[in-house]
Amino acid sequence: MCTTCGCSDAAGVLVRRAAAGRRAAAEQGERQFDYRRLAQHATHEEAGPEERPQPAAGGTVPVEQEILAKNSMLAERNRDGFGQRHILALNLVSSPGSGKTTLLERTIRDLGHELPIAVIGGDQATANDMQRIAATGCKAVQINTGTGCHLDADMVARGLRELAPSSGSIVMIENVGNLVCPALFDLGERAKVALLSVTEGEDKPLKYPHMFRAARLLLITKTDLLPYLDFDIDRCIACARQVNRDIEVIRLSAKQGDGLNLWYDWLRTENVRAGAGAAA
Amino acid sequence: MHEMSLAQSVVEICAERAGGARVRRVTLEIGALAAVMPDAIRFCFDICTQQTVLEGAVLDIVEIAGRGRCRRCGSELPMPDFLAACGCGSIDIECIEGEALRVREMEVS
Numbered sequence: 483m484c485t486t487c488g489c490s491d492a493a494g495v496l497v498r499r500a501a502a503g504r505r506a507a508a509e510q511g512e513r514q515f516d517y518r519r520l521a522q523h524a525t526h527e528e529a530g531p532e533e534r535p536q537p538a539a540g541g542t543v544p545v546e547q548e549i550l551a552k553n554s555m556l557a558e559r560n561r562d563g564f565g566q567r568h569i570l571a572l573n574l575v576s577s578p579g580s581g582k583t584t585l586l587e588r589t590i591r592d593l594g595h596e597l598p599i600a601v602i603g604g605d606q607a608t609a610n611d612m613q614r615i616a617a618t619g620c621k622a623v624q625i626n627t628g629t630g631c632h633l634d635a636d637m638v639a640r641g642l643r644e645l646a647p648s649s650g651s652i653v654m655i656e657n658v659g660n661l662v663c664p665a666l667f668d669l670g671e672r673a674k675v676a677l678l679s680v681t682e683g684e685d686k687p688l689k690y691p692h693m694f695r696a697a698r699l700l701l702i703t704k705t706d707l708l709p710y711l712d713f714d715i716d717r718c719i720a721c722a723r724q725v726n727r728d729i730e731v732i733r734l735s736a737k738q739g740d741g742l743n744l745w746y747d748w749l750r751t752e753n754v755r756a757g758a759g760a761a762a
Numbered sequence: 763m764h765e766m767s768l769a770q771s772v773v774e775i776c777a778e779r780a781g782g783a784r785v786r787r788v789t790l791e792i793g794a795l796a797a798v799m800p801d802a803i804r805f806c807f808d809i810c811t812q813q814t815v816l817e818g819a820v821l822d823i824v825e826i827a828g829r830g831r832c833r834r835c836g837s838e839l840p841m842p843d844f845l846a847a848c849g850c851g852s853i854d855i856e857c858i859e860g861e862a863l864r865v866r867e868m869e870v871s
Contacts, residue, residue, distance in 0.1 A: 663764035
């Protein structure tokens with residue numbers, strides 16, 4: 483592993499621009515994608531020996547450094563970039579299968595004419611999700627984390643270079659489906675948005691408290707299925723507020739459309755705030 | 763398993779600070795509420811240190827207990843998890859300690 487930047491951590495990571503739909507991908511094969519083996523080492527191999535740190539003297543050396551300091555620094559860099567370009571960046575987190583991609587497809591179709599949306603999606607493998615997103619006509623970049631269980635700020639920075647989102651747009655970062663690890667990694671987003679579908683347990687916020695503490699908004703999805711389930715939505719909200727008293731909650735069905743107006747209003751408001759924050 | 767990423771960051775931080783010297787021991791502070799398993803960090807540390815100046819280094823983990831402060835009555839209380847309740851009946855508890863994820867110090871030779 484490169485001890486300057488930890489490059490090997492990213493060696494198994496692929497960033498690729500998604501094509502619109504599986505059929506197009508099948509017809510045009512892998513050339514359809516701009517595969518990029520991520521750049522390794524080049525910048526710091528240029529550093530001369532005089533720039534390398536001097537060996538520490540023997541004995542105990544105080545370090546006092548946050549383990550996540552580098553990720554936090556890169557996340558701030560992403561955040562600055564979003565701010566300068568008046569981009570609202572959101573980090574969508576949930577279990578696998580809660581409906582992140584379906585909600586994004588619907589949101590882009592309903593709102594894309596009003597608010598340009600671009601998407602970075604993280605999965606361990608396949609470009610399936612971002613092909614679905616690209617089929618809506620918006621820009622989408624797939625990051626495959628390989629064995630990794632979360633996106634980090636560096637992966638998002640690389641994804642952003644490929645995505646090149648326009649000023650004033652919304653960047654949705656669809657994180658790897660996982661309620662544990664993504665809670666720890668700031669990507670530079672304005673807010674984490676957690677999704678929880680009604681086919682999951684209503685006590686999930688208690689079981690995975692870190693994620694629901696880190697989220698600003700909880701979207702309870704697939705509410706059209708409620709008549710067929712014993713899901714107690716009020717208890718779910720109470721569980722979420724037990725670990726995060728300030729969490730906002732919207733109930734919606736991307737399939738039937740219920741509650742989507744509330745989600746869209748939330749996006750509009752945050753988008754204005756993101757723009758105003760950058761101008762201030 | 764995010765512990766692998768964290769262990770790699772620890773190796774990175776220490777190797778950079780060591781500047782080529784051998785690192786013999788690393789001390790981490792890990793809060794009980796930091797969503798990190800010390801055993802998983804140990805496992806990953808042994809893998810990540812291979813072929814680095816940290817290879818063979820001893821890993822000490824100081825676990826920091828969770829503490830909270832009740833937002834209603836102001837009392838401080840142990841916070842083993844995020845579901846702690848205050849004696850006054852409130853469950854509105856602010857976490858004041860136990861989320862650390864820090865490299866405290868290292869020994870080099």
